[in-house]
Amino acid sequence: MDTLPESELLVAARRGDPAAFEQLVSRHRRELYAHCYRMLGSVQDAEDALQESLLGAWRGLANFEGRGSVRAWLYQITTNACLRLISRRPRRILSPDYGPPRRNTDDLGDPVTEPIWLEPWPDDEPAGAPGAVDPAARYLRRESVELAFVAALQHLPGTQRAVLILREVLEFPSADVARILDTTPPAVNSALQRARKAVRQRVPETTQQAELDAIGTRGQRELVDAFMRAWERADVAALLDLLAEDARFTMPPLPAWFRGQEDIGRFFTDQMFRAPWRLVPLGANGQPAFAGYRGEAAGDRFRLAGINVLAIRTGRIAWIASFLDPDVHRHFGLPSELPPDDSRTER
Structure with missing residues (x-):
């Protein structure tokens, strides 16, 4: 068959x-x-x-x-x-939608466990998707799962969200979208115009795919490798050198988030590097990412603590989106811990 x-x-x-x-x-x-x-x-x-x-x-x-x-x-x-x-x-949101950035690193707030947070998407080509082997189609589909784009979609009413995705990502004709949504082609076109305008106001002018193309494959690898090496060494100064001045660090389901090199650096120093870390590179939302394994007190086991997605702007890291929810981690097919003989992952 x-x-x-x-x-x-x-x-x-x-x-x-x-x-x-x-x-x-x-x-x-x-x-x-x-x-x-x-x-x-x-x-x-x-x-x-x-x-x-x-x-x-x-x-x-x-x-x-x-x-x-x-x-x-x-x-x-x-x-x-x-x-x-x-x-x-409820619609899914990012940390800045929930509240302002914090400066106090001692109070990160209680985890907000209601289903309100945007979640990361494990990178994988959609098996069987029409045009999946076509570079232009692959590029479009990777853009369409970028964190900023998916977050912007969540601000649209449901029907506008559907119209924008069906027309611009999946490239269904207006007549087909009208049949799918039981409406008319003029209504589809009107909803599309409103959705385009609303999303344009919420996403960066340059997509992550364009940002990554601008620095090239080698530049991407060097940037991510340098970032991961600095993180594993707990070298805060080296990390900050790789960040944009107005970079963000978010970590749902904790409500706290930090903006700017100074506040992020203080959080790294005060909180993040109280324990050692080992990192495993991966891909998420068409963007560079890594799994962070935090060392236990005994120092011989490293447990999965977060999935971290990086957003790049003009060759620097503009956003570290760290996702701490274990229910999210399971979708990435990662081990829950690194054994002692594999605690430092080869890259």
């Missing part, structure tokens, strides 16, 4: 063959998951929405008349599942 065309898989799935249905949706699963993440700003909410969507697709196969593609039909189901979830849950 692996080589059956979509039309034959659809017929078999309609007859009640779950294996055929699984193959029918498997080629779209990853991109649908990414769509849910863009809509919801949370990998955990995205999992819930995707599960609800695929269950709805299985139950609704008899109602699919085949007038459009299976992909568009799945996006219709998935988008509407996300819109229902948006109506029931």
Whole structure:
């Protein structure tokens, strides 16, 4: 059945063959998951929405008349599942949306455990996504999961959010988006204009993909390696040399965050480097990232403490987005601790 065309898989799935249905949706699963993440700003909410969507697709196969593609039909189901979830849950935010930066490093506040924080997205090409091997399409999709862009999307009403993603990220025609959202093409175009304007006000002029291209692959590697080496050495001066003057350090679910080299440096000195660290490089949201493992008092074990995503501006680090929630960490497939013989990870 692996080589059956979509039309034959659809017929078999309609007859009640779950294996055929699984193959029918498997080629779209990853991109649908990414769509849910863009809509919801949370990998955990995205999992819930995707599960609800695929269950709805299985139950609704008899109602699919085949007038459009299976992909568009799945996006219709998935988008509407996300819109229902948006109506029931608070929008996801960044630390600056929650409160002003702090200067006192002794009080980081109690963790805010309600589901309000934007979450990082583990880098992975959407398997089966149309154009996934096309460099231009890959570039666009990486831009579309950048932290700043996904955060800006969360400020839009649900329908505007859906329109912007479906039209500009997934490049569905207006007529298809109108069918997905049960509206009209003029309404889609009007919502798109409003969404574009609102997002433009909240994202940097230059995307992370453009910033990374500007310093090149070698420059990226040198910057990230220097940052990670300084962090592992607890060399605060070297770290600050790599930061933009107005850099931010955020760390949900703790409400505290710091802005500027001076305050970030004081936080590093007073709090961060009370224990040793080992770092493991990874990718998240199309941006450089690393997992931070914090040493225990005994000094022979390092436990996963945070996923850290870096935003670059003109060759310097402008934002360290540290995510401390263990429920977020599990999506990255990382070990919970580094054993003694692997405490210093090769890079």
